[in-house]
Amino acid sequence: MSNEKKYSAFTIHNADGSWVARVVRRKTSKGSVVECERVGFDCQETAQTWASEQLALYLVQRKERTAQNNAKRSAHRIRQAERAALVGKYSYRELVERSEHELDCRAEFKAKTALLWQEIAFRMLKEDASDDEAFAEADVRVGRKYQERMDKAKSGLLDTVAFGTRQTAFANAQFLVQQAVGNLAK
Numbered sequence: 001m002s003n004e005k006k007y008s009a010f011t012i013h014n015a016d017g018s019w020v021a022r023v024v025r026r027k028t029s030k031g032s033v034v035e036c037e038r039v040g041f042d043c044q045e046t047a048q049t050w051a052s053e054q055l056a057l058y059l060v061q062r063k064e065r066t067a068q069n070n071a072k073r074s075a076h077r078i079r080q081a082e083r084a085a086l087v088g089k090y091s092y093r094e095l096v097e098r099s100e101h102e103l104d105c106r107a108e109f110k111a112k113t114a115l116l117w118q119e120i121a122f123r124m125l126k127e128d129a130s131d132d133e134a135f136a137e138a139d140v141r142v143g144r145k146y147q148e149r150m151d152k153a154k155s156g157l158l159d160t161v162a163f164g165t166r167q168t169a170f171a172n173a174q175f176l177v178q179q180a181v182g183n184l185a186k
Contacts, residue, residue: 005026006025006026007023007024007025007026007055007058007059008023008024008026008055009021009022009023009024009048009051009052009054009055010022010024010048010051011041011044011047011048011051013044014039018039018040018041018042019040019041019042019043019044019046019047020037020038020039020040020041020047021037021038021041021047021048021050021051021054022034022036022037022051023035023036023037023051023054023055023058035058036051036054036055036058038050038054083101083104084104084108086101087101087104087105087108088108090105090108091159092109092112092113092152092153092158092159092162093153093154093156093158093159095108095109095112095153096109096150096153096154097154109149109150109153110146112162113142113143113149113153113158116142116158116161116162116165117138117139117141117142118138119165119169120134120137120138120141120142120161120165121134121135121137121138122134123165123168124137124138141161142158142161143158
């Protein structure tokens with residue numbers, strides 16, 4: 001949207017003979033906001049001059065404010081990415097025991113335990129277990145509720161389960177590669 005359509009400076013003649021100058025921002029197609037207003041001009045030319053100057057000043061300030069907000073937002077995203085990279089390296093036990101970056105650790109713990117639960121349930125389903133058996137096994141290994149999962153993480157059980165699951169996935173991938181190579185050799 002161009003600035004000409006969104007911002008305007010205009011004057012209004014009052015009943016008492018004075019002029020009012022306004023800088024208006026178009027908020028929506030049906031509404032607008034008066035950003036700046038001054039009353040009591042003697043003639044239309046001075047009111048229009050003041051309104052034009054204020055519009056130019058307002059646009060410059062708005063551009064600076066937008067640039068500052070963009071810089072703050074990008075700096076925040078960089079810090080957030082750095083924290084996520086740091087927290088992503090923690091084990092389950094470290095995620096539960098860390099006090100620095102607590103909110104990030106909690107979110108990472110919830111995400112990692114949910115993925116671990118899904119991985120275990122998937123492996124059970126792949127071994128022809130029923131849905132109920134797969135979910136029950138995942139509940140036993142990882143825990144059904146958050147507090148149960150935290151207790152298992154504090155004791156180190158979740159790290160052991162995660163290691164075993166990764167090893168199983170790695171062995172499965174090696175087996176599939178060997179099978180594919182054997183099929184290509186035929």
